[in-house]
Amino acid sequence: MNQEPILDEMALGRWEQLGGPRLIQEMIGLFLENMPEKIEGARTALSAGHLEALSRAAHGMVSSGGNVGARRLQALARELEVAALEDRPNSIPGLFENLETTFEQTRALLEEKKRKTGTLKKIAVVEDNPDNRLLLRAILETRYEMLEFETGQDALQGLETEMPDLVLLDISLPDLEGTELLKKLRAHEKLRSLPVIAWTAHAMTGDREKYLSMGFDGYVSKPIVDEAELVTAMERLLDRRAGNPSAHFS
Helix, strand or coil: CCCCCCCCHHHHHHHHHHHHHHHHHHHHHHHHHHHHHHHHHHHHHHHHCCHHHHHHHHHHHHHHHHHCCCHHHHHHHHHHHHHHHCCCCCCHHHHHHHHHHHHHHHHHHHHHHHHHHCCCCEEEEECCCHHHHHHHHHHHCCCCEEEEECCHHHHHHHHHHCCCCEEEEECCCCCCCHHHHHHHHHHCCCCCCCCEEEEECCCCCCHHHHHHHCCCCEEEECCCCCHHHHHHHHHHHHHHHCCCCCCCCC
16 A cells, blocks of 8 residues: 555645745646546546556656645556556556545545635735836735736725725825825725735835824835845734734834
8 A cells, every 4th residue: 555645735835935825726726627637538548458548647647746745646646657658457457446546535635725725815006117016916926816006096996896905005106196095095984994005115214104104004115125024014914904913013
């Protein structure tokens, strides 16, 4: 009996560090969507006695299983591939049956992992500079679902129809100062409780205190020198909004 663990959580953890929750969700989704087709292809090849086609199908399962940390399925697929290549038909049916059972066990664990990863938090970026939006997208889109607005009026209209979990608000906008937009948000019955971070290139001593006193929940200056600082500031606000008592504003 194969002694490999069904699921390697460390493998999934490395992918999450690389690409965030979105990457984990997409990888698990692709695996659960494509693996049944690969197994069906292997079953068809086995029924027809086409060992070469069976080995190709098994090889594809080796790669797919490894991508999501499905260690036991990966090991069984490798054994099946070798058995087909070495023309050992007597051992193949048992291996295939074991592989099918293991896939169902793996499917249940991955579906639970995907559920626990949760729905991505939604971040609204209000920024008229396309270069800055591109940079923020590169930093944040693997972690969050993103809404982007170029003007204050667009943001005000868009936020009424699609509620985010946090707003990153540029102070200098072409139609409406960020401070004025904040006042409109705080006066809006539906939007007044949104966490809003002031996002400004005009960083001066005392700006953090000034913007916090205006009603902003956080402050981040441009350009971004340390992306971890931005993400940490956002996560603190998101945790507090979610009711985490250990979270605090900075």
